[in-house]
């Protein structure tokens with residue numbers, strides 16, 4: 001049984017339909033990527049999973065339970081964490097507070113929370129140095145690190161990342177992807193939304209190509225990398 | 239919301255301000271001054287209440303005086319029409335005001351910003367209209383007199399000084415509870431919703447619950463303030479609860495420090511006294527407030543509390559640097 005399963009999910013913004021019968025799944029332990037051009041509907045798909053956009057038809061199951069129609073807070077509690085598009089740190093809170101609030105739902109395991117905070121701060125020394133400063137003062141790249149850490153704090157079974165590499169320098173992208181791989185190796189499944197198909201396919205097991213709100217192509221990372229369409233559209237031709 | 243302040247510094251400032259309020263009646267001891275001091279404490283509670291909604295949860299609902307009117311009238315009616323004691327009046331005020339506040343919090347789930355502000359003005363106007371026109375219950379514009387004073391162990395709280403200390407105890411408890419809430423999960427949830435509601439939802443905070451909780455807490459605080467006010471004045475009428483008075487609460491919070499409990503206490507204390515000092519200017523005193531607000535927003539949007547915090551840091555740095563200098567010489 002898949003950990004996350006979207007079955008024929010459609011969603012709209014008012015009169016504009018943005019997703020058409022989207023079906024996809026993520027199994028435990030996997031990294032699955034979702035690639036597509038601007039406006040393809042990637043963020044819309046993320047919103048339906050996190051419960052911030054209601055779906056108009058279809059269903060979303062997580063761990064066997066139906067989560068479509070539930071509140072975001074319930075979905076987080078069920079075990080899905082998200083790095084939203086545009087990051088969205090809490091600008092007035094300190095870096096430490098931003099991390100702590102990521103663990104809002106996990107009151108139980110304080111020791112583990114502390115361990116995650118330590119891991120995040122050790123991995124990103126910039127954050128450690130400035131842990132008592134307002135997160136709004138961080139650079140875009142630093143905020144990206146922080147939000148990745150914040151998502152880890154709820155100790156999720158699945159992490160949904162909406163373009164975590166957007167606007168990052170290549171060295172930092174690599175570091176971010178290392179962290180993502182590391183999170184995955186610790187047992188968290190990952191749904192990775194990316195424009196950077198090259199990097200995404202390099203760490204994914206499987207992938208989906210979205211276009212105009214529909215799945216155009218799906219397969220293993222290897223298959224996608226060698227597909228004509230992906231090469232032309234997302235990997236810079238050749 | 240401005241800059242951040244460590245908890246320790248915040249607690250010390252709050253403690254010092256409460257100590258000052260505790261000794262105030264002995265520094266200002268004529269009847270008029272003690273009367274004003276009683277109103278200071280009522281306003282402190284009201285501004286802390288406003289801070290839950292506006293400062294912590296970031297919802298621009300500015301209906302404090304409407305809740306205050308409801309709360310005052312509940313205690314007035316319970317102790318006169320129903321002939322029950324002040325304490326029953328207090329309890330009824332707290333419960334009923336919290337319920338009203340909860341109901342008025344419901345629209346925040348859909349509305350925000352400008353529309354919410356507009357709705358609060360409507361709420362105030364409707365409330366005072368009802369109080370003026372529902373004469374069979376409220377005695378209309380003539381108001382209600384002979385509101386009961388509190389009785390503690392058979393002792394009637396009769397003088398302004400006694401009343402002041404009763405209010406002081408309540409104010410202190412409410413202020414301390416407010417900072418305990420600020421540091422709790424709920425406080426963090428409020429601030430997360432204020433900073434970025436979507437991000438708050440994404441980390442698992444139920445923004446609906448958080449906002450409604452802020453409204454309920456605010457209602458409870460206004461409930462206590464209104465009960466004490468009605469009982470202290472012994473007479474209330476609808477014209478006390480004006481839009482103009484309501485805008486003063488906002489001034490107090492912004493000048494003291496939006497989002498800060500000691501800021502709310504300082505703002506309410508200073509501006510309540512300032513209003514008395516400026517009595518000779520009639521309505522024009524609002525002009526002075528307008529200027530002070532503009533200066534605050536330009537030079538220190540965090541309010542006096544931030545300025546105070548920086549001053550403490552500065553003094554501390556002076557004090558700690560001196561010995562080191564001496565050693566070097």
Ligand SMILES: Nc1ncnc2c1ncn2[C@@H]1O[C@H](COP(=O)(O)OP(=O)(O)OP(=O)(O)O)[C@@H](O)[C@H]1O
Pocket residue numbers: 013016018036037038039040041042043044045085195
């Ligand atoms: N809030 C909204 N209201 C109306 N239409 C929207 C809204 N958000 C997105 N859309 C539309 O839905 C479609 C899919 O948008 P979506 O944000 O999901 O794309 P995306 O694949 O995430 O693109 P990008 O790579 O640029 O982030 C687009 O046509 C977009 O214009």
Ligand SMILES: [Mg+2]
Pocket residue numbers: 042043044085162
């Ligand atoms: Mg997007």
